[in-house]
Each structure stands twice: as C-alpha cells, then as structure tokens.
Amino acid sequence: MTDPMSTLADRLGGIAYGGDYNPEQWPEDVWHEDVRLMREAGVNLVTVGVFSWSRIEPRPGAYDWALLDTVIDLLHTAGVAVDLATPTAAPPPWFSKAYPRSLPLTASGTRLSHGSRQAFCPSSPDYARAADAVVGKLARRYADHPAVVMWHVHNEWGNHNALCYCDTSAAAFRTWLRDRYTTPARVNDVWGTDFWGQRYGDWEEIDPPRDTTAFRNPGQELDYRRFSSDALLARHRAESALLREASPGIPITTNLLGTLEKKVDGHAFARQSDIVSVDHYLVAADPGNHIDLALNADLARGMADGRPWLLMEHSTSAVNWQPVNVPKEPGEMRRNSLTHLARGADGILFFQWRQSRAGAEKWHSAMLPHGGTGTRTWGEVSSLGAELGAMSEVRGTRVQADVALLFDWHAWWALELEARPSQHLRYLDTVRDWYGALWDLGVTCDLVAPDTDLSRYRAVLAPSLYLVSDTDADALHSYVRGGGHAVLGPFSGAVDTHDRVRTGGYPGAFRDLLGLVVDEYLPLRQGESALLSDSSRALLWSERVASRGCTARLRFADGPDGGPARGGPAVTRHSYGGGVGWYAAAALPAQSLRDLLDAVCREAGAEPAAAVPPGIEAVRRRAGDRSYLFLVNHTDREVRIPVAGHTALDGSALPEYVSLPAGDVVVLRERAVPQQASLHREGAR
Structure with missing residues (x-):
C-alpha cells in the first residue's frame, strides 16, 4: 500500500516546506506579497484556516467563504499547495455566549471564560453540533479544490482543555464507564473502592475526580484521564469522518505534541491519522535540547510505525511562551530542521509564515519576521528552502533502528x-x-x-x-x-x-x-x-x-x-x-x-549508524537501493569524519574525509547495504 506521506511529497514535487498561514490577520494587499515571497523561499505547502471559525461563521448559521476562497485560489495560482484545517480549536465568541455551559470547568469548580483557544468542554453536545456543522460545510466546499492536498483536523488536541469536570463531562464519564465495565460492581473492583468507603451502588453516584478533602482515588483518576483523551479522540474521529465522506482521496492529519502533551494518548490519535504530524519546540534553557529534539522525532516516527512523517510546527527562532524566549543561534534553525529530516520527516513546516503584529503570539518567530526580507531569519529560511529542494531524492526513505x-x-x-x-x-x-x-x-x-x-x-x-x-x-x-x-x-x-x-x-x-x-x-x-x-x-x-x-x-x-x-x-x-x-x-x-x-x-548487536566522535549525530535513512547518511555536528569545533564509499547528493566524489564545521550538517549518499535480518529470523545467537 502506498504511504500517504510519500504520496503527498511526490505530489508536491519534493520535501514539504512551509508553515501556518494566517491571512485573516493581514489586509488583502499583503496576501499577494505573501505568495510571491513563498515561492522565493521555496515554500510548497501551507496550513490555512486553523483559527478561522469566527471568520467563516461570523453569526450562527451564516457562512462567509470570501476570504478562504480568495486565499486558496491565490495560493493555487502561485503553485503553493494547501493543508486545509478545520477551525474547531477556536470556537467564536457568539458560540460561547449562546452556550455558556459548553465552557470547561476546572476540578475546583471554576468555569473558564472565552478569550483564548480551545475554550470548550470536549463532551459538550452543543460544541459537537456546531463543530460538525462548520466542518461539514468546509469539507463540501473545498473537497474538489485542486490546491487542497491534505486535511488538518483541529489543532493540538487537548493542549488547553483536555480535562473538564463539568456535569456534562460527568454524565459522559458515566456512559464511558458503563461501556467499559458494564456494572458499578465492576468499577468498585477495578478502582478498589472499599478503601476509604467509596463503594458505589448506582451509576449516578460516580462523578469526575474533582477537588476533595484528601487523596483522590487513583483508579478513578487514571480512568478519567483515559475518558478525557477518548472524548477528544471521538471528536477527532467525527471530524475525520466528515472529511473522508466529502473527499475520500485526501489524507487526514492532526498536529500532535509528543512529549509536550501529557493529557492525551498520542498513539491513539496517530492511529486515526493518515499522516502523522507533530509540533516540536526547543526549551531554550536546556543545553541538551538537541537530544530532546531527536527524542521527539523518534517518537513521531514510532507513532507513524516507521513511515515518513511531517513536522507540522517548529520555530525559526524564539518562541513566546517560555520564561525567557532566547532566539536561535545562526545556523541552529537549519540544524534543527535537518535533524528532523534525518530522523524520518518528509516535511519541514513552521509556526508561522508571517510574524503576527498583534495577539498573544506576536513575539513568536516566523518565516517572515517583523523586519521583513532583510533579516537574518529570512535569509536562513530562503536558504533552507533551496537546500531542501535539492534533497528531494531523500523523501520516502525510512530510518533504520535496531x-x-x-x-x-x-x-x-x-x-x-x-x-x-x-x-x-x-x-x-x-x-x-x-x-x-x-x-x-x-x-x-x-x-x-x-x-x-x-x-x-x-x-x-x-x-x-x-x-x-x-x-x-x-x-x-x-x-x-x-x-x-x-x-x-x-x-x-x-x-x-x-x-x-x-x-x-x-x-x-x-x-x-x-x-x-x-x-x-x-x-x-x-x-x-x-x-x-x-x-x-x-x-x-x-x-x-x-x-x-x-x-x-x-x-x-x-x-x-x-x-x-x-x-x-x-x-x-x-x-x-x-x-x-x-x-x-x-x-x-x-x-x-x-x-x-x-x-x-x-x-x-545493535550498532551506531556510523563511527563518529562524541557530539556528532549520525542517522541513516534507507529504501531499496537508496541510502543516505546524515551527520550533524553539535560541538563547537570542526571535525573530520571518514566517508569512504560515500558521495555528495549531487553525485560528486568526496575525499577520504569530510570536514564538518561546528554546528553544521552534511547529507551523504552511500552505497546501500542489505537490509538487516530481523531478530527472530536470526534467532538467539
């Protein structure tokens, strides 16, 4: 069966490159400059519509497609493909006012207000109806648009609202328990409710693990986390079903958060996605953050069952949400991007295309910074786009892990x-x-x-x-x-x-x-x-x-x-x-x-990809007779690495050693070696 990520990369003509595009933040005359600069930077894919619900449906049941129609047509004309997002991570203000009980409730009983994103209870039937309505309309309108090559469901499921403790959630939790355990007696058994006299005699006696006098029942808490993850997964499946019905040939993804998100089961969401996508952001204060980057890339590949995956978001430089938001050093963005590529990504995308001038993320870096095309970041973004374009042959290969x-x-x-x-x-x-x-x-x-x-x-x-x-x-x-x-x-x-x-x-x-x-x-x-x-x-x-x-x-x-x-x-x-x-x-x-x-x-018998000095990262990607060795220098010194049998990607011969400057990355084509036999074929040696 053809891998959807490889099919997408083939359709794009190479490795996916781009980011979140939010044209609603800018006047229309800026949009034309955007698409011109996207082509200049080598961008071939952008995500559109992530937070556009209040634009699409400014009043209940009244839809306005003018902005999306114009932008998607403009991108298509410029040769930039669209990852079209469902806007359900940001319900509009009118929805929260009309359905105040849809807002999440904390464990201590505080009702949260509209004013940010993901301000909804995952179990709210009012939210489900409104979300399904806008997703259905979106799917039917753009299913056949030639620019749309992928659907992007929601945004970072559960990042802010995974655990809601309202009465609606309580009722849904009881239903989830009934489906899982059949009787309250079984719940009593698995939760050990005879401890501290918590034994339940009726379903209606069971509530979420809200704040209480002492320790909460751990079995109840554990199941509530499972229920809460499943409630969001049900929404993911519902939106995906609407998209598949309208456009069965377009792959579906959602941006997962890897180790940044404890509240939802990433494996479960990955199994419901055609293409596994992740967001990853470095912690600037962590001197070993490049190791955490590799860990999360390997987790993304694991969630994708070894297939190529998509880096949906990372930053060109500083983020906005850490205590001190330190910019990346020159060359660091390229090194981060190529490390993700080394570990199985077939697409490198950023949040976001153009840096916002207002709102909570205006100090979050972007591909096109506040300072425009004269900035260091823009120069690195354009250079990376050209470099990824020249690495097209790497797409579709897989990382080999023992x-x-x-x-x-x-x-x-x-x-x-x-x-x-x-x-x-x-x-x-x-x-x-x-x-x-x-x-x-x-x-x-x-x-x-x-x-x-x-x-x-x-x-x-x-x-x-x-x-x-x-x-x-x-x-x-x-x-x-x-x-x-x-x-x-x-x-x-x-x-x-x-x-x-x-x-x-x-x-x-x-x-x-x-x-x-x-x-x-x-x-x-x-x-x-x-x-x-x-x-x-x-x-x-x-x-x-x-x-x-x-x-x-x-x-x-x-x-x-x-x-x-x-x-x-x-x-x-x-x-x-x-x-x-x-x-x-x-x-x-x-x-x-x-x-x-x-x-x-x-x-x-598990061996490194290559014999390299400490601080040098070596990863191999391979498919059939194609094999590529990525070498990443995380040290502050230049190193020489023997590369017998390797060539540059342009086919040129290399000397006996390749010089790898401090902070640099090199990708080498190598003679493919036979695939390693599986453990069980070799048996116990």
Whole structure:
C-alpha cells in the first residue's frame, strides 16, 4: 500500500516546506506579497484556516467563504499547495455566549471564560453540533479544490482543555464507564473502592475526580484521564469522518505534541491519522535540547510505525511562551530542521509564515519576521528552502533502528498520580535520561507503544513501565524468549492497567523475565545518594533486590554509603529462553546508564549508524537501493569524519574525509547495504 506521506511529497514535487498561514490577520494587499515571497523561499505547502471559525461563521448559521476562497485560489495560482484545517480549536465568541455551559470547568469548580483557544468542554453536545456543522460545510466546499492536498483536523488536541469536570463531562464519564465495565460492581473492583468507603451502588453516584478533602482515588483518576483523551479522540474521529465522506482521496492529519502533551494518548490519535504530524519546540534553557529534539522525532516516527512523517510546527527562532524566549543561534534553525529530516520527516513546516503584529503570539518567530526580507531569519529560511529542494531524492526513505524504547502515555499518567513512593521519580525525566544515554552511544531507536510488534528489534528498552497490561507484559516475555534483549528501568511492572498492585513480589509482571524479586522499594530523599560499585552515585531511587537466577552487573556499595539497599544488586542480567532480561534497580547516574546500555547494545548487536566522535549525530535513512547518511555536528569545533564509499547528493566524489564545521550538517549518499535480518529470523545467537 502506498504511504500517504510519500504520496503527498511526490505530489508536491519534493520535501514539504512551509508553515501556518494566517491571512485573516493581514489586509488583502499583503496576501499577494505573501505568495510571491513563498515561492522565493521555496515554500510548497501551507496550513490555512486553523483559527478561522469566527471568520467563516461570523453569526450562527451564516457562512462567509470570501476570504478562504480568495486565499486558496491565490495560493493555487502561485503553485503553493494547501493543508486545509478545520477551525474547531477556536470556537467564536457568539458560540460561547449562546452556550455558556459548553465552557470547561476546572476540578475546583471554576468555569473558564472565552478569550483564548480551545475554550470548550470536549463532551459538550452543543460544541459537537456546531463543530460538525462548520466542518461539514468546509469539507463540501473545498473537497474538489485542486490546491487542497491534505486535511488538518483541529489543532493540538487537548493542549488547553483536555480535562473538564463539568456535569456534562460527568454524565459522559458515566456512559464511558458503563461501556467499559458494564456494572458499578465492576468499577468498585477495578478502582478498589472499599478503601476509604467509596463503594458505589448506582451509576449516578460516580462523578469526575474533582477537588476533595484528601487523596483522590487513583483508579478513578487514571480512568478519567483515559475518558478525557477518548472524548477528544471521538471528536477527532467525527471530524475525520466528515472529511473522508466529502473527499475520500485526501489524507487526514492532526498536529500532535509528543512529549509536550501529557493529557492525551498520542498513539491513539496517530492511529486515526493518515499522516502523522507533530509540533516540536526547543526549551531554550536546556543545553541538551538537541537530544530532546531527536527524542521527539523518534517518537513521531514510532507513532507513524516507521513511515515518513511531517513536522507540522517548529520555530525559526524564539518562541513566546517560555520564561525567557532566547532566539536561535545562526545556523541552529537549519540544524534543527535537518535533524528532523534525518530522523524520518518528509516535511519541514513552521509556526508561522508571517510574524503576527498583534495577539498573544506576536513575539513568536516566523518565516517572515517583523523586519521583513532583510533579516537574518529570512535569509536562513530562503536558504533552507533551496537546500531542501535539492534533497528531494531523500523523501520516502525510512530510518533504520535496531532498538525500540517503549513510550506509553498510560504508564506516564499512572506513575505521576498522587500518593506514589516518590514524587521525584518522574516519567519524562527517566525516559530522557535513558534516551540521552543511547544518543551518546550513537544508537538509533524508535520510540513505540508497548503493544508494538517488537520482533524486528535487537534490543528493547522500557525505562519507566510502572503500569503494564498483561498482554503487553506477555509480549515482552515472548520477545525475550525468542532471542531479544529487554532492559527495564526501576519501579516497572508494579501495577496492572487499573493501577492495582501486582501481588506476590515486585516487579510484578516481570519477576520471571528478570529472575529476581524486589523486597522493597527504597526511594531516596532529595540530596541523598547511594554509592555504587563503579564509584558513581545513584539519586532518587533504589530497591532491595533478591536474586532468583539473575546475576548482578553492578551493586550498591557495602556500608552506609551504599544507602538503604547497601550491598545488593543495582543492575542485573538474567538469561531467559533464548534472550536476556536486564534490570536497573536504581535511578542510575549518566555514566553508569551509558555503560549498561552500551553492554546491552554490544551483546544484542545493535550498532551506531556510523563511527563518529562524541557530539556528532549520525542517522541513516534507507529504501531499496537508496541510502543516505546524515551527520550533524553539535560541538563547537570542526571535525573530520571518514566517508569512504560515500558521495555528495549531487553525485560528486568526496575525499577520504569530510570536514564538518561546528554546528553544521552534511547529507551523504552511500552505497546501500542489505537490509538487516530481523531478530527472530536470526534467532538467539
């Protein structure tokens, strides 16, 4: 089956390049300048209409299509394709005034007001009717317009309104529970309501987990997050259905937020999209933000099941929403963009085309800044457009990854509910630590859901799998029995999908796979550490481990410096079937974590894309007989890298070494090598 992203790139004639276009913010005479400059910059795709509901439907049931008609025709004439958005992320003021109960309610009972975006309750029937009406009209009007090559559903689902606690949401929650559990008795069982006398006798007794006197029921909170994500997903499906009915041949996407969005299950939304799109923004204060960029790109690729994906938004320079919004250094925007391309994106788009002169995002950078075409940013935008145009042959290739890292929103939600052993053991912190160690080793990985087919990977990392289903736990057992290497982080396997403790000894679901029993979880106080046998120190977390067949690869030191788990195993290895289960019973410091993952990768046969010095990122994209090596220099010095057998994209021969200046990126064509056999074809070696 043809991949929709590759088909889109073919239709555009190359890699997608452009951004959000908001012509409603500008007078009509500016629009003609916009399309001229878009062509000058190499733009071939723009998103239109994201926040245009109040323009399209200025009064209830009265539609005005003049602006969209003019703009879409103008773009088409200029050869710029349109990603046409449904405007439902910004209900107009008249809607909120007419239906005040559609506005979200906080857990403490405060009704939020109109005045920003996403000011609606996801379960509101009034919102659903109004949204479906405008989407249906939009779909029927533009389904056959030759400029429209993709539909963009909503904008950043759940970014601001994922959790609403109003009575409408309460009623919808009860319906969701009834469909899932059938009877209140079953709810009582999975939530453990006999604790603190919360047992329910009737559906109407169940409310959302609003603010209360003490800790809320964790099973109820977890299910409310699932319900809330599902409520938004139902809206995504409803809008998508209207678009598919009007134009079955046009692919559908929505811009997901990756690790920036905890409140909705990104995997679920990705599975309902023809093309996976993500937004990614650097945290300026983070010196390792290039690693977070790579992590989110690998997550996007994982959500796309390895297929090419689309970077829907990133910034040309500074954003507007951080405490201090630092501009990007010269060349940084290009480096960010090409890193996304290296990790599987077939499109590089920005928020936004022209920098706003009013509103909350006027200090957010854009492709065309306030200063116009004389700015450094504009020069870099135009140069990048030309460079991407020359890289057209890369589109449609796929990133090759030997390692999978399991990323699960449900485990994230559960770990960070109230009343855990330590509030300092945070999901993203753990995932980023493990990913960073792998990045330092140069090993490419896919970030995937726990229910992914793992058979194609040599090693699987599960840094933080506190919650895991029986099915996913069984699949990981089968993967290791078949010859795989699985590495689990601390506090994994402890609870089932309802946040009920797996009794019989920790780590619950993985005792047999790991060949051990954890007698007790031993979180460390802030400022406290535990000395390890490699002379490093673990922070935040430790566990008292008893072997049931595993061997210790690293130990907590004997004596008081070893902390509460002194003398016990901190890292273990256990042969299981044809493979190996590894366990980290501590929040390992960076070097110890790198040593662990290096040992796992070496034993599993997972190798870097290329032998490069520290600070150089190397990623390979491949399809059939085409293979491309991306080299990204994140250091402040020039490096020389051997490139025997590689050529430049223009086909010219290269010397024995390629010089890669500080902060630069080079893309090389290489002789394709045979595709690596899957783990299970090779068996346990």
